[in-house]
Amino acid sequence: MGGTPAGGDMSKAGPEAGDEHYEVVIIGSGLSGTLMAARLGEVGIQTLVVEAGSDATDNLDAFHGASIKIPSAPFPPRVDGPGRDLSDPSGEPVGRPVVLSLNRESWLDPRQSYYIQSGPLPFASCYERLVGGTTRSWMGISLRMLPSDFRMRERFGQFTDWPIDYRTLSPWYDAAEVALSVSGEAAEQSYAGIEFASGYAYPQPPLAPSWFDGEVRRRLSGLQLDGIDVTVRGTPSARRSRTATGAPACEGSSSCIPLCPTGARFSPLTMLAAAQKTGKVTVASGWVASRLHMGEGGMIEKVSLIRSDASGLKRQVRADRFIVAANAIESVRLLMMSRGGGNPEEGLANTSGQLGRNLMDHPMLVSWGLMPEPVGAYRGPLATSGIESFRDGDFRRTRSAFRTEIGNTGWNFPIGDPDTTTLDLIRGTNCSGLNPGHEALAGSALTHRLANLLSRQFHLSFELEQSPQESNRVTLSDQCDGLGLPRPAIAYDMCAYTRAGFFHAADISAQIHAQLGSIDFTNRNSTHPASIDIGPDAGGRPRRVRYFGAGHIGGTFRMGESARSSVVDKWQRSWDHRNLFIVGSGTFPTFGTSNPSLTIAALCLRTVDHVINEWNA
Numbered sequence: 001m002g003g004t005p006a007g008g009d010m011s012k013a014g015p016e017a018g019d020e021h022y023e024v025v026i027i028g029s030g031l032s033g034t035l036m037a038a039r040l041g042e043v044g045i046q047t048l049v050v051e052a053g054s055d056a057t058d059n060l061d062a063f064h065g066a067s068i069k070i071p072s073a074p075f076p077p078r079v080d081g082p083g084r085d086l087s088d089p090s091g092e093p094v095g096r097p098v099v100l101s102l103n104r105e106s107w108l109d110p111r112q113s114y115y116i117q118s119g120p121l122p123f124a125s126c127y128e129r130l131v132g133g134t135t136r137s138w139m140g141i142s143l144r145m146l147p148s149d150f151r152m153r154e155r156f157g158q159f160t161d162w163p164i165d166y167r168t169l170s171p172w173y174d175a176a177e178v179a180l181s182v183s184g185e186a187a188e189q190s191y192a193g194i195e196f197a198s199g200y201a202y203p204q205p206p207l208a209p210s211w212f213d214g215e216v217r218r219r220l221s222g223l224q225l226d227g228i229d230v231t232v233r234g235t236p237s238a239r240r241s242r243t244a245t246g247a248p249a250c251e252g253s254s255s256c257i258p259l260c261p262t263g264a265r266f267s268p269l270t271m272l273a274a275a276q277k278t279g280k281v282t283v284a285s286g287w288v289a290s291r292l293h294m295g296e297g298g299m300i301e302k303v304s305l306i307r308s309d310a311s312g313l314k315r316q317v318r319a320d321r322f323i324v325a326a327n328a329i330e331s332v333r334l335l336m337m338s339r340g341g342g343n344p345e346e347g348l349a350n351t352s353g354q355l356g357r358n359l360m361d362h363p364m365l366v367s368w369g370l371m372p373e374p375v376g377a378y379r380g381p382l383a384t385s386g387i388e389s390f391r392d393g394d395f396r397r398t399r400s401a402f403r404t405e406i407g408n409t410g411w412n413f414p415i416g417d418p419d420t421t422t423l424d425l426i427r428g429t430n431c432s433g434l435n436p437g438h439e440a441l442a443g444s445a446l447t448h449r450l451a452n453l454l455s456r457q458f459h460l461s462f463e464l465e466q467s468p469q470e471s472n473r474v475t476l477s478d479q480c481d482g483l484g485l486p487r488p489a490i491a492y493d494m495c496a497y498t499r500a501g502f503f504h505a506a507d508i509s510a511q512i513h514a515q516l517g518s519i520d521f522t523n524r525n526s527t528h529p530a531s532i533d534i535g536p537d538a539g540g541r542p543r544r545v546r547y548f549g550a551g552h553i554g555g556t557f558r559m560g561e562s563a564r565s566s567v568v569d570k571w572q573r574s575w576d577h578r579n580l581f582i583v584g585s586g587t588f589p590t591f592g593t594s595n596p597s598l599t600i601a602a603l604c605l606r607t608v609d610h611v612i613n614e615w616n617a
């Protein structure tokens with residue numbers, strides 16, 4: 001899939017070779033960039049997609065050989081070397097953050113962590129850098145945002161409102177669901193004000209619920225917590241529930257992150273291939289955008305590219321319009337490296353001073369337990385149902401909302417099972433908490449014990465709405481990557497509003513475990529650096545839980561009504577540079593509780609339609 005631009009093979013370009021011209025240049029080949037490129041290609045607009053990462057295919061050997069099966073494991077560069085040390089990001093031309101660099105030894109060490117973090121808390125979400133971007137290893141959950149998520153100030157007196165509302169985005173959600181082949185059921189998803197067009201049907205019927213989903217539904221039926229009805233709903237997902245011509249359906253292998261073995265989960269690669277087939281879209285992989293150049297009238301006139309191998313090749317490409325689609329951290333990095341416009345101290349597109357600020361995630365509280373009987377763990381997609389009851393309500397005046405994902409993969413996410421428990425039962429250790437007698441088993445005693453324990457496991461992920469805070473910020477560090485470009489510096493914390501949501505989620509979690517009749521094994525004495533206090537237990541002892549990053553990164557180039565307070569307008573167009581669009585979840589002014597990619601897709605389809613209409617005007 002390497003790049004062959006009009007005019008020759010980019011990889012053979014000489015240093016600062018002659019300027020090339022395209023109608024549109026898109027920087028980043030992830031979900032955002034790919035959806036837009038496909039549409040531009042369809043209508044015949046000559047488009048170059050610049051991608052820093054390689055066009056590597058899924059590397060199963062690397063995945064199998066990895067000591068820990070993190071989402072990045074199948075993709076280059078390798079995250080650990082022969083001695084199992086993390087590779088040094090200062091030597092990587094296209095570095096990326098990985099979850100392994102979040103522990104006590106590594107999160108503040110620039111030789112192990114790609115992010116240069118200053119805390120006080122670690123920012124815990126990561127992303128990929130290769131053709132197709134982070135959705136190469138995503139889970140596919142595709143929820144719409146709630147109408148109130150767009151109206152936090154008007155409804156709850158908090159933060160800010162979006163310059164668009166749910167009704168404006170609704171037809172674009174329809175289009176995004178088609179593009180991503182989302183499975184779901186409109187009636188079941190019509191809650192908390194979500195409305196669908198009359199007769200609307202998702203492109204794919206809903207996925208079958210898992211065995212455990214059914215158990216949770218049955219055991220929580222009729223339950224009210226804090227005056228809120230606890231309701232279990234199916235979760236819309238960007239994976240085919242039924243086979244289509246030549247396209248497989250989900251077979252429930254429970255390995256969606258990082259790899260879907262059947263190809264039923266949406267992959268940006270399929271869409272990118274379709275875009276290239278139009279003959280109008282060229283992909284230049286292995287080229288890092290290092291600077292955007294401003295010309296007359298504040299217009300962006302060209303982008304500088306550096307080859308990501310050791311060749312030292314450089315190139316400049318001109319275009320009529322530029323779309324930065326490099327995610328909520330790398331887009332900021334590129335704009336900040338492009339000093340000379342807007343706020344001269346802090347990069348392009350930044351007269352508002354908001355570029356890089358308001359960094360958000362959906363920090364997750366994960367709880368795990370053991371049911372009295374088997375519930376079929378480790379079967380199905382990673383999650384097929386959730387509890388959406390706490391996503392909305394008047395409580396959002398004082399604390400954040402959350403959604404609860406019902407996990408189908410036992411304790412894999414919280415403790416790395418089945419490996420951890422298996423090793424415990426062979427070695428006589430008790431890292432999992434499931435071998436308190438420190439027994440060392442073999443043969444059928446081992447397999448029977450494992451079958452009994454693993455099949456009863458479950459976990460719940462409480463994904464918290466994080467509030468926008470100006471001090472949560474991405475800037476440029478003085479530490480560089482292998483190309484000599486500054487790495488992202490991150491300052492991150494959780495404010496009282498978000499922490500109050502965590503307290504509440506921990507409380508609801510305990511009540512759900514009690515109602516399920518499960519034994520709750522959640523570690524409430526965490527010493528991990530990514531941990532927060534959730535208040536004392538009944539005996540007055542302090543409790544700390546680890547939070548996990550969701551991989552949902554947003555807020556850093558917020559959209560708004562005015563150039564003074566936002567980076568882009570409602571079309572994701574830079575206020576400062578009218579031929580520059582900056583797209584993705586970085587434009588979200590507030591984050592709600594929906595996994596962001598469906599909203600990213602809806603916004604990108606809306607923006608590209610606007611670009612095309614302007615073109616034709």
Ligand SMILES: Cc1cc2nc3c(=O)[nH]c(=O)nc-3n(C[C@H](O)[C@H](O)[C@H](O)COP(=O)(O)OP(=O)(O)OC[C@H]3O[C@@H](n4cnc5c(N)ncnc54)[C@H](O)[C@@H]3O)c2cc1C
Nearest residue numbers: 028030031032052129133134139140141289551584595597
């Ligand atoms: C493990 C995991 C699971 C997830 N599951 C879900 C889920 O279930 N549902 C959901 O909604 N979301 C999920 N997400 C989030 C989702 O993956 C992101 O929202 C989505 O990938 C964002 O798409 P994007 O195109 O904006 O950015 P990305 O996918 O990150 O793509 C950006 C691309 O730009 C390239 N790039 C960056 N800098 C440069 C540069 N200087 N020059 C050239 N190219 C550059 C990068 O290499 C990358 O390929 C998950 C994330 C993770 C990590």
